[in-house]
Amino acid sequence: MVEVTKDLPRSADGLAMDWLEVPFGPCFPGLPGGLKLTLTLDGDGVTEGQATSLVAMNTSSEEVAVETFIERLAAAMPLAPVSYRLLACRAIEQAAGLEPDPAVERGRAAALERERIASHLGWLAQLGRQLSFVWLTRRAAALQLETQRADREQLVALRPALQSLIARLEHTPLLKARLKGIGALPHGSQDLRGPVARASGRTEDARQADAMYRELGFEMRAESAGDAWARLRQRHVEIMTSLDLVEVAGDPELPKLRAIDNPSGTGEATVETPRGRATLRLTQERGQVVSVELDSACSQHIGLVADLVEGQELGDALVAVGSLDLSPWEVTS
Template identity: 25%
Template sequence: MAEMWINMGPQHPMTHGLWNLRVKVDGETIIEAEPVVGYLHRGWEKLTENRTYPQIIPLSDRLCYGASMSWSHLYCLAVEELMGVEVPERAEYIRVIVLELQRIASHLMWIAAYGTDLGLLTGFTYAMRERELFLDLLQSVTGARITYNYPRIGGVRNDLPAEFERDCLRALDFFEKKLDEYELIYDGSKIFLMRTQDVGVLTPSDGMNLGVTGPNLRGSGVKVDLRKTDPYSVYDELEWDMCTHPDCDCYARYRVRMEEMRMSAYIVRQALSKMPPGPFRVKPPRNAPKRTAVARVEDPRGEGLMYVIGDGTDKPYRLKVRSPIFVSVSAVPAILRGYKVADVPAIMGSIDMCLGETDR
């Protein structure tokens, strides 16, 4: 059979964003793959050099719109490290709560999209319905549905609203029951299991060498979670476990995300009960000193890192973003090789793409 190149993208129902996967096939088997990115590149890092430190927070929301909270939090963390700002403890707890709610919303978005990829439209409608629950909670805190502009350098913008704890606990109670329902739908679907089990195997050594992080790496059985191994905020004061799965395939990645949602709900409950009273914001200095700082967090999609260079003015000299999906996409050719073309949506869907942060 003759070998040929197939373009999947930029407009393709599989892509979840805007990119192009070129695959070289021999019959039905993929022998080579080449992702083409850059359709969303807007020079984010260059734009930040022309804006003051507080002006960059809404821009960093738009880095990854699936999990905007964690990106603006990461930016604030890096600048706090640069300026030497101490964040009040109440603000740290509020941040943990909104970050974990954001993680659940992001994973629900992923589950919904993965359902449509694999023909489980019921999964889409169910997961999107519960996602609205968490977007409503975040909206009651921040006032927006997707791009929040909520963390600030030295704290958060406003305190939690009245009755937030009651609403949040009710939402979590409801959600945990629904999570069992998802498992009935997804794990009970024979087609879903056939299309995900033993498909897209990523061995632990390959995953580490290729720089894959986050749930994709934990799905390969590697116990790495920056909330544990390089703790930031108050994650080391809370009791929780890392979620891993030893199977290395798409199904393992799905299982890791399901467990992480449960664990996030558990963390939110704990943080709500432990939250101390006090101030939620301190005033940061206007100008940053002449030094460098680096911060990294566990984004819902993997390791996010920001490297800031201050030059004594109120604008950063250079701001570098390390996006988890940018590196995971570069590992795609190694994962895809040897599988059939029909497996591409299952494998690419399991990586949880977000192109806004990839292209920056």
């Protein structure tokens, strides 16, 4: 054995073992479909890893009518279609020189916050699958379905159920023990966005610069530990904040393009999606979108995986990656 293993790299415990490259996904419990996670294992330890999207969006497309572009972008983002529909509408309207309409923006904000609640509940259901918390998967998935099509009154009626779920999760010692200290982001991680950034104590939220959100009384709250437990608690806070915003804003209205007359120009818009800030820049000529540039949170966060999993036990590495809530569709190529 000494002769066979003499040239192999040594793990932290001094044992020499064959390193295995193991793929997880694109279909794996607790990770979103379409995400491929490749880990190099030394026994049950991870020496290195990387994540890639198998469904990444290619923004270099042919010319397309503005209405068609909106529908295509929304359909391309199945985990956040309302966010990206709104992003496209705002960029096109900005290119056309339209000023925001407060009445329209109020309904759009309510729709965006409803999607944020549903998205975070979907992530909780995914966490339940990964940790074999069957009750969590069933309860979060059921609430997600109720939320997705709910009007203001129905959402407000869900408040006790949402509060009960959050209270149960935060008072489950086994869950806290499993997540606390796991997936802490390396010091100096750059361009964190959304709940991942706010769970690390960063005041990063595009809604702070939105006049409608200031009118609705939006206040950002953040955790600070930066680990998987903090990211769980951050999403809990955001579920209730979003519910408060919907209650003030009124009934959600699916974003629709306001009346424009085949304009030409360049537009830019930013939306705080459930996973963080996304910015869309586009150029349109006579009602046709001719060029697109999309900067999304997941395009940045997918690069965190390598540092996050290195040196971790396999189970901890999978929990850490899952806590980022990566959407492979929101990664641009």
